[in-house]
Amino acid sequence: MTTSLLNYLQKVQDFRTGRGLKHELWVILLLIIMAVLSGSQSYLALEDFGQHHYPALREKLGLKTEKAPSDTTYRRILRQLDFNRSPIASISATKRSFCQLPSKCDAIAHPPAPTPSFT
Numbered sequence: 001m002t003t004s005l006l007n008y009l010q011k012v013q014d015f016r017t018g019r020g021l022k023h024e025l026w027v028i029l030l031l032i033i034m035a036v037l038s039g040s041q042s043y044l045a046l047e048d049f050g051q052h053h054y055p056a057l058r059e060k061l062g063l064k065t066e067k068a069p070s071d072t073t074y075r076r077i078l079r080q081l082d083f084n085r086s087p088i089a090s091i092s093a094t095k096r097s098f099c100q101l102p103s104k105c106d107a108i109a110h111p112p113a114p115t116p117s118f119t
Contacts, residue, residue, distance in 0.1 A: 015080060022065050028077050047071035
């Protein structure tokens with residue numbers, strides 16, 4: 001029996017609680033995978049990818065939420081998801097590509113301003 005990526009992602013238990021759950025976790029994970037495979041390397045790049053491709057994904061999959069996830073949503077998910085205990089352990093390289101160390105996550109989300117060159 002084969003399992004599609006969508007079925008696989010829908011098995012990931014949503015660990016989020018409280019208000020503001022606009023998107024199902026599997027949708028966010030799908031967007032992350034698609035964006036990383038397309039070359040996204042930052043949270044803002046994830047957001048840009050989502051803004052561009054979410055409308056077609058929404059239409060194709062019949063999603064109800066009109067607005068794509070924000071960069072902070074992606075950051076929160078990647079920081080909290082336990083890749084070792086979820087069905088997506090095999091794609092844990094996604095998290096490593098964004099967060100080599102916990103402090104790197106913040107640096108990616110809020111990169112330091114470039115140093116001016118006076119040459």
